[in-house]
């Protein structure tokens with residue numbers, strides 16, 4: 001997926017050079033505090049993890065999730081139901097998403113901070129995220145070296161945005177042989193939160209135990225000690241799953257499929273939050 005992005009970015013660059021995108025990014029309304037919104041929700045709800053609700057039409061592992069997909073309607077439903085933040089899939093090839101969905105959700109007056117869910121390999125995509133109204137971006141540790149992460153987190157901060165850095169379930173990484181959570185501890189994590197993907201991206205298998213295992217590991221404990229916000233991602237279906245993420249040490253959860261599959265997404269959010 002990340003490899004295909006390079007091809008796509010070349011096509012974007014041919015029609016919109018970085019200089020033009022940077023101007024658009026500059027004109028965009030200031031970015032909102034994504035991490036702050038999650039922490040505030042968790043505090044207001046007695047420590048229950050803050051919710052990032054994902055606007056997701058389809059995925060490679062699960063196919064089409066939402067046939068009559070209306071991103072604006074879903075986003076408005078999530079906000080009405082009480083989500084703290086939204087995640088918007090922008091990858092078109094594998095997730096049938098789009099940057100235009102970010103812009104449309106912003107234009108419709110949704111005020112929740114927005115995460116641009118994209119396979120980011122270049123700063124160009126971060127400028128594009130800002131130009132389209134995103135407040136935070138996803139960076140996937142498995143496909144980025146630490147120097148790349150340093151560079152991309154800096155670029156994100158320079159635009160006033162924040163990062164969600166995702167680590168995988170298994171110990172090793174394709175980039176290094178050091179477990180990813182351990183590798184993250186060497187970075188300047190100002191303006192960053194971490195995410196633990198419960199889905200193994202090679203086998204697509206999901207287990208909530210992954211969050212618990214990583215958080216209980218030595219680097220996981222260091223992350224907690226430093227007070228970094230961690231989101232449990234993927235495979236969260238019920239309020240009990242949210243509680244399990246909380247017990248694992250997650251201050252936030254990222255949920256897509258189980259919400260988007262339901263007709264009344266506002267009610268789905270309330271149920272997930274235990275209301």
Ligand SMILES: O=P(O)(O)OC[C@@H](O)[C@@H](O)c1c[nH]c2ccccc12
Pocket residue numbers: 054056117166197233234235236254255256257258
């Ligand atoms: O639909 P789920 O199982 O609730 O998962 C949401 C989110 O975690 C998942 O979409 C995701 C996590 N990391 C990603 C990286 C790229 C694309 C998608 C993802």
